[in-house]
Amino acid sequence: MKTFEGCPGSKVMQVLDREERTEEGTGKVQSHLRQWPIQLHLISPTAPYYQGKDVLLTADCVGYALGGFHRDFLKGKSIAIACPKLDEGQDIYVEKIKSWFEDAKINTLTVLIMQVPCCMGLLNLAQQASQISKSKVPVKYLVVGIQGEILQEEWVAV
Amino acid sequence: MEAYLNRSIKEVIKEFPTVESVLDEYGIGCGPCAVGSCLLKDIVEIHNLSAGEERELMARIAQSIHPDREIELPQKPRKTPAKAHEIKYSPPMKKLVDEHVLIKRWVALIPEVVKDIDLESEEERGIICDGIDFVRSYADKFHHAKEEEILFKYFDENLDILKVMQEDHQRARNHVRAILAGLGLKDREVVAQHLIEYGELLSEHIRKEDEILLPWMDRHLSISQVGELFSKFNEVEEKIGFTPEKYLHFIDRLERRFTRKEG
Amino acid sequence: MKITRKIIRIDEEKCDGCGLCVPSCAEGALQIVDGKARLISEKFCDGLGACLGECPNDALRVIEREAEDFDEKAVEENLKAGELAKGEEPSAMACGCPSTHIQTFAPPKAHPQAERTATHRSAKTALSHWPVQIRLVPASAPFLKGADLLVVADCTPVAYPSFHQDFLDGKVVMMGCPKFDETQAYIQKFADIFHTAGIKSVEVVTMEVPCCQGLPAIVKKGLELSGKKIPLSQVVISTRGEVLKTQRLVA
Numbered sequence: 001m002k003t004f005e006g007c008p009g010s011k012v013m014q015v016l017d018r019e020e021r022t023e024e025g026t027g028k029v030q031s032h033l034r035q036w037p038i039q040l041h042l043i044s045p046t047a048p049y050y051q052g053k054d055v056l057l058t059a060d061c062v063g064y065a066l067g068g069f070h071r072d073f074l075k076g077k078s079i080a081i082a083c084p085k086l087d088e089g090q091d092i093y094v095e096k097i098k099s100w101f102e103d104a105k106i107n108t109l110t111v112l113i114m115q116v117p118c119c120m121g122l123l124n125l126a127q128q129a130s131q132i133s134k135s136k137v138p139v140k141y142l143v144v145g146i147q148g149e150i151l152q153e154e155w156v157a158v
Numbered sequence: 159m160e161a162y163l164n165r166s167i168k169e170v171i172k173e174f175p176t177v178e179s180v181l182d183e184y185g186i187g188c189g190p191c192a193v194g195s196c197l198l199k200d201i202v203e204i205h206n207l208s209a210g211e212e213r214e215l216m217a218r219i220a221q222s223i224h225p226d227r228e229i230e231l232p233q234k235p236r237k238t239p240a241k242a243h244e245i246k247y248s249p250p251m252k253k254l255v256d257e258h259v260l261i262k263r264w265v266a267l268i269p270e271v272v273k274d275i276d277l278e279s280e281e282e283r284g285i286i287c288d289g290i291d292f293v294r295s296y297a298d299k300f301h302h303a304k305e306e307e308i309l310f311k312y313f314d315e316n317l318d319i320l321k322v323m324q325e326d327h328q329r330a331r332n333h334v335r336a337i338l339a340g341l342g343l344k345d346r347e348v349v350a351q352h353l354i355e356y357g358e359l360l361s362e363h364i365r366k367e368d369e370i371l372l373p374w375m376d377r378h379l380s381i382s383q384v385g386e387l388f389s390k391f392n393e394v395e396e397k398i399g400f401t402p403e404k405y406l407h408f409i410d411r412l413e414r415r416f417t418r419k420e421g
Numbered sequence: 422m423k424i425t426r427k428i429i430r431i432d433e434e435k436c437d438g439c440g441l442c443v444p445s446c447a448e449g450a451l452q453i454v455d456g457k458a459r460l461i462s463e464k465f466c467d468g469l470g471a472c473l474g475e476c477p478n479d480a481l482r483v484i485e486r487e488a489e490d491f492d493e494k495a496v497e498e499n500l501k502a503g504e505l506a507k508g509e510e511p512s513a514m515a516c517g518c519p520s521t522h523i524q525t526f527a528p529p530k531a532h533p534q535a536e537r538t539a540t541h542r543s544a545k546t547a548l549s550h551w552p553v554q555i556r557l558v559p560a561s562a563p564f565l566k567g568a569d570l571l572v573v574a575d576c577t578p579v580a581y582p583s584f585h586q587d588f589l590d591g592k593v594v595m596m597g598c599p600k601f602d603e604t605q606a607y608i609q610k611f612a613d614i615f616h617t618a619g620i621k622s623v624e625v626v627t628m629e630v631p632c633c634q635g636l637p638a639i640v641k642k643g644l645e646l647s648g649k650k651i652p653l654s655q656v657v658i659s660t661r662g663e664v665l666k667t668q669r670l671v672a
Contacts, residue, residue, distance in 0.1 A: 029582040033660025036630075038576055054382050057477065063578030064594060067546035070582040076382065079579060086556060087601070099456045107385030138249040138388045140381060148546030155384075158249040 611643025
């Protein structure tokens with residue numbers, strides 16, 4: 001895989017905290033995204049916006065199925081998105097998650113997946129990383145139905 | 159009925175004793191509770207009944223309070239409340255529940271220990287002392303350092319359920335003091351009586367925590383708070399310094415000794 | 422070698438080319454050709470009839486007649502070749518992988534679970550179909566017919582807070598990553614869709630980062646190849662969740 005130092009698409013950016021911009025009457029909604037990039041292939045697990053944070057690991061499709069994804073799940077968290085079915089080079093994924101646990105010392109990991117069976121692969125990656133990691137971190141997972149309902153919500157045994 | 163929702167359960171049961179048995183059928187044991195200050199309307203939320211069960215329960219309580227009125231009971235089969243091993247806990251809660259398991263193993267041995275105990279024997283007094291030491295170090299120090307000093311502080315201390323738990327802890331400590339006093343006087347009756355009552359109290363207390371309190375807390379803690387609790391629990395264990403293995407071995411040894419006695 | 426055996430039969434009168442049977446065949450024996458389901462080759466059909474349950478028009482039957490014998494090796498080679506050539510629909514799994522299972526539904530009015538679940542009161546979802554990934558949506562999907570199409574770069578709903586209300590509502594969405602995905606196959610797919618599905622309009626939504634700009638180019642190329650005239654517009658979103666630019670690409 002090429003290195004991407006030059007590509008702004010993968011350049012690490014901390015989006016600074018700013019005051020509430022919800023403007024009454026215009027219906028403008030504040031974004032809760034505080035980082036770039038977001039794709040698991042592109043992120044560095046030790047980037048400043050992961051240190052000690054609550055991290056959301058989300059399957060690509062979840063934002064399309066879950067109407068309130070941005071406000072209900074992203075707020076206050078850092079994120080990475082991936083597709084466990086179609087992404088290539090997934091071995092690096094386990095390493096990155098492990099690095100979140102050991103190096104970034106994240107507070108928690110929440111895995112959001114769709115109800116389709118191939119999505120379970122994302123949770124499996126997280127569990128694998130948890131097993132081989134020296135540091136244990138609470139991991140929670142939620143299964144989202146294609147009509148946007150939360151079908152299941154559980155903590156994984158550490 | 160609405161007026162009664164804001165009364166304490168103790169008052170409601172006093173006025174309408176049948177309410178106690180109705181609650182009992184739903185696995186809610188408010189009757190024997192020493193505190194009883196939980197409001198009727200809060201009880202259902204704490205016990206996490208399904209919407210259907212809640213409607214049914216409230217209808218039956220309404221019937222107990224107003225037996226002359228026609229109240230329609232929803233026709234639904236009732237399911238028994240989830241047992242501790244079926245409940246999924248967050249990692250910090252799971253830690254506390256696992257520690258309860260060891261305490262329950264000790265409690266299970268009490269009837270055997272008390273059976274033919276000879277307080278004249280230094281060895282046998284030693285067994286009781288070791289047991290008390292187990293309870294004080296493992297349950298009170300190791301376990302409560304997390305439960306009472308960290309977890310409970312995430313909630314309003316005036317919450318009725320917390321008051322219930324604190325009351326239990328107090329009564330437990332009273333029993334321990336009485337047992338030690340009895341040991342000093344070599345009073346077999348006192349020691350046996352308090353040990354048995356202590357065992358019963360602990361069993362019931364642990365069941366309340368495992369099946370009601372901890373799941374309720376899990377429902378009310380944010381993901382972030384769960385992560386914080388997990389870290390704080392680890393930190394405090396490192397600070398305390400002693401390892402749980404020592405207590406595991408102690409219980410193993412005790413079990414081997416007292417089950418060998420039977421066989 | 423021809424023998425008398427069980428094999429499926431497609432009633433072309435009843436078949437409307439919806440394509441639901443295609444992913445249900447683990448052998449990849451079915452394809453939509455000229456708007457009808459067809460057996461690519463008799464050798465690929467094992468006569469099991471797993472496809473029967475998928476057809477909403479009862480156009481499939483298992484019959485017994487003289488036909489080429491089922492050839493497992495040929496099936497394997499075909500599946501492999503299919504993946505290499507197109508790289509789009511992954512070979513359907515024997516169980517009919519639900520991730521490729523085509524579904525259309527109306528976005529729900531309210532979430533009954535929302536009241537009980539204190540933590541997650543989700544805003545209404547505007548999604549009305551499945552799948553959503555460009556790679557997984559077949560050109561023949563029924564929900565594409567006469568739709569207003571939204572083509573989106575994967576990251577967008579994460580960066581843009583009111584994605585469902587502002588973009589997705591009333592539209593059919595296809596999502597992909599122009600940086601990481603097999604974009605050649607996408608051009609052909611869009612060409613097929615624009616050619617056959619009667620798409621009313623196309624809006625492409627991407628992030629501001631340069632690697633995202635491949636997506637409108639892919640869609641535009643597909644439109645050109647299809648030979649159809651469909652209004653095409655583009656919206657660019659900043660990483661801070663604001664609309665940076667809206668423009669017409671094709672009137």
